[in-house]
Amino acid sequence: MESNSERIALECRDLHKHLGEGEMRVHVLRGVNLKLYRGEVSAIVGPSGCGKSTLLYLLGLLDRQDSGQILVRGEEVPADQDEAHTRVRGEHIGFVFQFHFLLPEFSAAENVMLPMRKLGRLSEKEMEARACSLLSDVGLGEKTHRLPSQLSGGEQQRVAIARSLANLPSVLLADEPTGNLDVKNSLMVFDSLTQLAKEKGQAVLIVTHNPDLADKCDRILRMQDGQFID
């Protein structure tokens, strides 16, 4: 049995974040504490504007907190070091956004290979093989060479999921990954996300407005006015 602390993939302590300037300045996150465990799927739910996306960007090191700490695999990532952020992001964190953000000039497989290329641990051949296997895991084994514009919305989002898993991150963060999809596609995307995570032992955090999907997660975190409630 692993000890509890070793199972923590990502942790944050007393996170605060303001957004906007001057009169418009809003205290968006008001002291958020959170632990994400490997192999566990958590959902964040809460009213629009409560700060869910803001929290996710902070946890994904895409932004800087005003105060508080973020620890990835037990190690603190200083808020003001862009280089450290970038490195940890590439190695340990996968991101799925509400919008797929695939690069339109590249095929599905090439999009999935982009994070691997940056990390530079695999040969061209290995990267290709890995991209193909990830794409077939999300049910797109036949369409690896299509451009994003030649895929449906659900398929695009599944390519984005494959891409987020490219470097086997310890943490997978998804911000309303099914927000733009119909019920059937939502379920399919959600299933590929959670199933892969369980198999590969990743910590998954999903922001969703869909109560059915939230119920399928191991843990539901409710957020209001920049804090978790109860």
Add this chain to the structure above:
Amino acid sequence: MLMSLAGIVFGVGFFISTQAQLSGYQELFIETILGTDGAIRIEDRIQDSYVFVAASTSKGDNTNFFIADEKNRRFVEGVEHPETVIESIMELQNVEAASPVIKGSIQLQSPLRKDSGQVYGINVDDHIAVSALEDQIQLGSIVDFRMAPMGIIMGHKMAARLDVSVGESIIIRAVDQQRRFTIAAIYETGVSEIDKTRVFMHMSAARSLLKKPHGVTFIQVSVFDRNHALIDAEMIERVANHFTAPWQEREKSWMQLFKTLKLSAAITVSTIIIVSGLGMFSTLFMIVMDKTREIAILRSMGYTRNDISNIFLWQGVIVLFWGTILGCVLGALITYGISRLPMPLSGIFATEYFQVKSTVWHYVQAVVAAVVIVMIASLAPARRAARLVPGDVIRGTAT
């Protein structure tokens, strides 16, 4: 982007070809100077005036000094002992040849007209060695001149004015005497001022005409390396104790003019490159603005700021690579094309074609200008792209 590339190509090409033209004319001008008045002219003897200084040492002994007083330098006109001076300067490595010349004002009278001018008394062989006189002869020949003790070589403009030609005779007056001379040859240097006034005759004839039995007016010196003439002149001045004028100093204002022209042409043509740089700058900026999401997503995958700015700098490098290569080729082509264009000209020099002279330096300067401008133009957008905070971009684009 293609427009900017074309701009860089033309900018670099024009830069090279305009500089080549100016250098071509400058070269022709220098060649003309060296072919007429020579590289160095040794003129008046320097007579230092000395100042008597009495000083006492610490022991109390009195010592006297003579100090050369530079400000009170005096010049004694002409070179009194040309042989000694020539002997001493021929020791200098860069000195090729020297020709003593005696000079004076004359009046000329042809059957129909009168004119005034300058006579140059020369030793033919010496003078041919320090000038291009032999090549400048249009009618008659140097052999004819050599054979005729009372022969002269006259500029073509003067001959036209006096309405005389080779073989005809003419009366020349100087001081208080007049003699009859025969026109042995007619020359053209291309410099109107010379072609209008200068008459060459044998040294002995000039001596008796001008009543100058000793000494010469100046010594004309040619050198192997013309760029070394300034230093040689300095040496000669010290060795021979005569005032010397190297061509760079004699034609200082012309050299300055060429320099200024080159600089202003460089600036003018560089504006083409600058405008292309601006075009490139705005194009790249638009691409950055257009691709913020892609940039943010690459950043979220672990691509660093440098990775992002390199993408945009690469665009600059590619434009630079092709821009400078094609620009240099274009420059060489234009330069070649121009050199084939007929362009008859005379006045300060004579030529029938456009003059060009390319040096590696023109290419280097053009490339450096393009590199600096393109790098500045792509650096700013690249840095802008690198500074984007992925969170801000994605927040702005998501719901």
